[in-house]
Amino acid sequence: MRMIEQDQENDDSTEVTWEDQQKINSFSKLNTRMKGFEAKVDAAKQEKEALDDLSTELELADEDEPVLYKIGETYVHMSLPRALKRLEKDQTDLDVRLTKLSESAQQCEADMKQLKVALYAKFGSAINLDE
């Protein structure tokens, strides 16, 4: 916990009302949610990078060689055109997921920003909402 100087201390009029408490609660909830989203978005971005690398590799691959495409935990031998088609589908699915996650994360952030403004306005240095 942080100790503040006596002259920085809020006077008794800045009591915590029920609305303030609810705002603080919402902020804490959104903060937790945000952390979850960040983790998922990072994971999805890594997958996307992997798929992008894969498509670069496949462009240079030999037409006649079978491609070992990973489905689940095993590698299935398939022809290059097949593999490319499957890769495209996987990329599209991933993009849809990534967009949804990013949108939710952004919404979360916007809500948090609003709450920050309101709470800092009322409590000033008596409250800490940043990492």
Next chain:
Amino acid sequence: MASSSVLSEERGARGIPKAPFIEDVEKYLGGADAEIEGPLKAIQDAISKYRYMDSNLNQRRLSLEEKIPDIQKTLSMVEYLQERREGKTSQSEDDLEDDLEDEEPTSSSKPLKTTFELNDTLFAEAELEDTDTVYLWLGANVMLSYKLPAAIQLLRSKLEAAETNVASLTEDLEFLREQLTMMEVNMARVYNWDVRRRRERRIAEEKGGKSTSEKEGG
């Protein structure tokens, strides 16, 4: 009056007790001269209870979230097998299937070759016969055979159930987080109130002391 548990009887979803909101710190403690030790300890107990519940639920959620990708991988493999089967049957029915089939007339009649993990960093090649049955591991040393469509259905419903569980656990966790925050804020307010009260008392004593010494001196 000092209750051993500061948590109200009210329970939120799935038995998580709701934290009380302290409207007026002085009233809650029972007057300007009340001791804060008792309530403060009760609040700290409540906070540690909440933290314990929080870590419990988090662990459950994490283990579920680990299972979900596994189910997804199994599902995509079974769906792939199904696709191949459908591709084969439709090719025999209608020779004007999509271009892919035309380019490689033997692709579907070739057996499915896979390279699978025999052990860590050790792979082996296997040829899969054309089959309409898969065996699914249901856990607890139980494995059942299913026809492809039934397997797909089962896996999909398992996936849905797991995702629903994760969602409800997350909801609980968020509710829990809110109650935890309220208790922490309560604790801070009680503590601050006490600090302020001590300061005011000290100032009042000093003032009282000064006036008496002035009287004596004057």
